[in-house]
Amino acid sequence: MSEAFLPFTRPSIDEETIAAVADVLRSGWITSGPKVQAFEAALSELCGGRTVRAFNSGTATLEVALRLAGVGAGDAPKEVPLRDTVITTPLTWVATANVILEVGATPILVDVDPVTRNIDLNRIEAAIAPTTKAIIPVDLAGLPVDRDRLYALADRRGLRVIEDAAQSLGASWNGQPIGSAFGQGRGFVSFSFHANKNLTTTEGGALVLPDDIDTGLCERLRLQGVKRFPDGGMDVDVLGGKFNLTDVAATIGLGQMPYLSAFTARRRELARAYFAAINPGLGLQLPPADFANCNWHMFQPLLPPGVDRGRFIAAMKARGIGVGVHYPALHLFSLYQALGFKQGDFPVAEDIGRRTVTLPLFPAMQDSDIDRVCNAMLASLSEIA
Ligand SMILES: *Cc1c(COP(=O)(O)O)cnc(C)c1O
Numbered sequence: 310m311s312e313a314f315l316p317f318t319r320p321s322i323d324e325e326t327i328a329a330v331a332d333v334l335r336s337g338w339i340t341s342g343p344k345v346q347a348f349e350a351a352l353s354e355l356c357g358g359r360t361v362r363a364f365n366s367g368t369a370t371l372e373v374a375l376r377l378a379g380v381g382a383g384d385a386p387k388e389v390p391l392r393d394t395v396i397t398t399p400l401t402w403v404a405t406a407n408v409i410l411e412v413g414a415t416p417i418l419v420d421v422d423p424v425t426r427n428i429d430l431n432r433i434e435a436a437i438a439p440t441t442k443a444i445i446p447v448d449l450a451g452l453p454v455d456r457d458r459l460y461a462l463a464d465r466r467g468l469r470v471i472e473d474a475a476q477s478l479g480a481s482w483n484g485q486p487i488g489s490a491f492g493q494g495r496g497f498v499s500f501s502f503h504a505n506k507n508l509t510t511t512e513g514g515a516l517v518l519p520d521d522i523d524t525g526l527c528e529r530l531r532l533q534g535v536k537r538f539p540d541g542g543m544d545v546d547v548l549g550g551k552f553n554l555t556d557v558a559a560t561i562g563l564g565q566m567p568y569l570s571a572f573t574a575r576r577r578e579l580a581r582a583y584f585a586a587i588n589p590g591l592g593l594q595l596p597p598a599d600f601a602n603c604n605w606h607m608f609q610p611l612l613p614p615g616v617d618r619g620r621f622i623a624a625m626k627a628r629g630i631g632v633g634v635h636y637p638a639l640h641l642f643s644l645y646q647a648l649g650f651k652q653g654d655f656p657v658a659e660d661i662g663r664r665t666v667t668l669p670l671f672p673a674m675q676d677s678d679i680d681r682v683c684n685a686m687l688a689s690l691s692e693i694a
Pocket of ligand 1: 476501693
């Protein structure tokens with residue numbers, strides 16, 4: 310008898326949360342309300358008391374953070390070279406760079422470090438232009454970018470930091486949780502609660518605000534720019550989006566919250582088990598074995614050079630194992646090629662993007678699943694060799 314298909318990820322939602330969602334649905338108030346406020350308060354507690362606002366996606370938080378940071382088309386919107394620029398990594402979910410285009414600015418990509426696979430901090434300085442307003446570092450797979458070096462560099466060059474921490478909720482840097490006050494609270498921190506993230510609301514996000522940013526403006530950018538007055542009147546003084554989270558979604562987040570540290574601990578255990586079980590003879594390049602900072606959002610070996618990834622994924626699937634790809638280098642997508650990026654621009658990200666595979670790793674996985682995955686890899690790699 311064959312075993313059930315093992316996906317690369319699966320959310321863990323308990324019966325209490327499902328019942329709490331049913332209660333909200335019966336309550337008569339299902340969109341943004343008290344559950345969103347309670348969720349924001351719980352997130353704030355996790356982030357050392359900083360101000361946190363919930364959104365309907367991580368992408369929306371990044372876009373609003375750019376607007377709050379004053380990043381846009383620049384002083385001369387029609388002259389492309391004078392647009393604001395924002396530095397980020399080519400090895401991320403495309404949302405990170407799309408939001409830069411969305412606000413009318415231009416992304417400057419900086420290649421990644423071959424070991425951490427995150428933006429190479431040694432290369433940022435040389436990429437800074439007079440138009441550069443901000444850096445969006447990404448903690449790929451939940452492995453944090455070095456916050457000390459990052460903020461030292463940003464301060465030296467007068468740049469805003471918008472931490473894309475979509476994958477790093479529950480991770481930490483030198484004992485301090487991601488989302489707490491690095492850079493004395495001058496950075497924005499963006500979380501995503503998409504179904505695959507370490508904590509989910511089905512879809513959703515949250516933005517941790519810097520101390521010098523107006524919370525009211527953040528709320529207006531979240532919902533149509535509307536400002537309400539006690540007498541029932543209203544005004545709209547800024548073009549806001551439609552980015553509010555629902556109470557239904559926030560209830561799922563509240564139900565997930567008590568599990569976050571146990572989820573992270575379980576992910577670490579499973580990652581350790583992969584390191585112990587993966588046969589070095591397979592020639593896979595493993596991620597850094599960081600058990601202090603990383604939350605193990607994903608476990609991503611690189612296939613040996615020359616192995617056909619499509620065939621590997623198909624061979625694993627035939628053995629009942631789901632394997633993901635996160636991500637091809639984004640400058641190779643048509644939209645970015647049309648903007649002038651070329652193959653060969655960021656060779657480290659391109660190489661990782663071609664060879665990376667995401668193996669199953671989620672809190673409800675069994676220890677025995679690790680052996681299943683490793684046996685399937687052995688069989689699949691020899692089959693397609
Ligand atoms: C998931 C993700 C996002 C976007 O989050 P959504 O909630 O899907 O909008 C942005 N950046 C990274 C690195 C992500 O993994």
